[in-house]
Amino acid sequence: MPIHIYWGEDDFAMSKAIANLRDEVLDANWISFNYTTFPPEHPNAAIDALNQAMTPPFGTGGRLVCLMNASIIQQSDEMVLSELQRTLPVIPENSHLLITNSSKPDERLKSTKLFKKFAQIREFPLVSPWKTDLLIESVNKAANSLGLKLTSKCAEFLVEAVGNDTRLLYNELEKLQLYVQDSKKPVDVDTAAQLVTNGTRSSLELAGAIRMGNTPQALSLVADLLNASEPSLRIVATLIGQFRTWLWIKIMMETGERSSQAIASAAEVRNHYRIKYLLNEVQFLSVQQLVSCLPILLELEVNLKQGTAQVLILQTKVIELCQICKKR
Missing domain, CATH: 3.40.50.300 (P-loop containing nucleotide triphosphate hydrolases)
Known part of the structure; x- marks a missing residue:
């Protein structure tokens, strides 16, 4: 055609x-x-x-x-x-x-x-950062196209490291391809950790600081991420994914759901053993607080896409988020 x-x-x-x-x-x-x-x-x-x-x-x-x-x-x-x-x-x-x-x-x-x-x-859809299964599928598909084999843990690590950034994913996979060359062994997580920069972990630390309402720590993490050349839209994508997960878990908890498998399914968390840690993280936050955070994060994403100065808008919105989460 x-x-x-x-x-x-x-x-x-x-x-x-x-x-x-x-x-x-x-x-x-x-x-x-x-x-x-x-x-x-x-x-x-x-x-x-x-x-x-x-x-x-x-x-x-x-x-x-x-x-x-x-x-x-x-x-x-x-x-x-x-x-x-x-x-x-x-x-x-x-x-x-x-x-x-x-x-x-x-x-x-x-x-x-x-x-x-x-x-x-x-x-050509951009996979939502919280849809881990689809992201893992995309990682394995991209690796296969380059003739690379990955262990399951390595695929999960790459999803954590690059999120839904397809360009960065291929850059990191090509780096791994060059490193392992003609090796028939699947690339394991230890090998990937030596070569792939995991900016998402720091972004998750930022989410944790915001959740605690710790404004000085959150602003320090924003500065560290930007100094490390972490793309601002990737930072926001990680924050949106994390706050969305927390909101689902809090809603399930308040409706009386106690099955970790059911909560994990609703929140799209691959490993249901993580649920107890996530429940602990949101115990001092209300549903309303988490709901109030999402429009601010979406506004931040729109402002960045429109070319607003990233340092100023990130700092401003992070302060707003910390103030919401600090109210107990």
């Missing part, structure tokens, strides 16, 4: 898929003639891309036309829709049109309904 729509927030996984599609479609000797990208700021990008897709490729191999971060799957005028209706059914098999966007195609649009008839649609 010569028409592709890639959407989702995992931009690194998407970029790898685009590279694979490029290698599959194009002849390396004719790339400069047959590979065209249209950025979102390009005037009449959709119309020009469709016209380009109808142009037969030069030389050998196929043609690949990319509409990057295109709004065509979120909104389209009558002129664009008319051009889509005329062009999509007749794009040559050796000419590929790729449309990318971080957001899901709007199902209400006529253009989206048309794309569903002619396009291959792939999602």
Whole structure:
């Protein structure tokens, strides 16, 4: 199928898929003639891309036309829709049109309904940091693609270390691949611990300081994490995951649930033996306190994504969180 729509927030996984599609479609000797990208700021990008897709490729191999971060799957005028209706059914098999966007195609649009008839649609979701099972599955899948074998403990360690950052995951796996070279033995956690920096553990320490309402310690940990070049969005992802887990555990505890397996299932905690420690951590916090923390964390994430100065906004929001948790 010569028409592709890639959407989702995992931009690194998407970029790898685009590279694979490029290698599959194009002849390396004719790339400069047959590979065209249209950025979102390009005037009449959709119309020009469709016209380009109808142009037969030069030389050998196929043609690949990319509409990057295109709004065509979120909104389209009558002129664009008319051009889509005329062009999509007749794009040559050796000419590929790729449309990318971080957001899901709007199902209400006529253009989206048309794309569903002619396009291959792939999602590249960013796995939530608290969905440990899915993250472990992603780690093992990425390791297999690089010819690496990991022990189960090593996979869990990598999830703890990199969270849902796909780019960082591949960087760390490539480092391990280079280190073990052609060894047939699975990479164990001791080997990984020597090479992989675990920033999540420090972020969990930050979550613990906030939980105790210890503002000076929390601000010190924020400074240490930033000085260690820990990405601010990774810090926030870890905090959101931890506070979400605490909230679920507190809710289950207050509803009278005593089964650690049931609580672990609701809170998506892989090891139910951790539940007794987590119950101890939240015993002095109320459900309302934990609920009040989540909007602040989500606001922090939005501010960071919008380019707000990370040091100031992290410090401000951490102080707010500590004040909420300090009230007993």
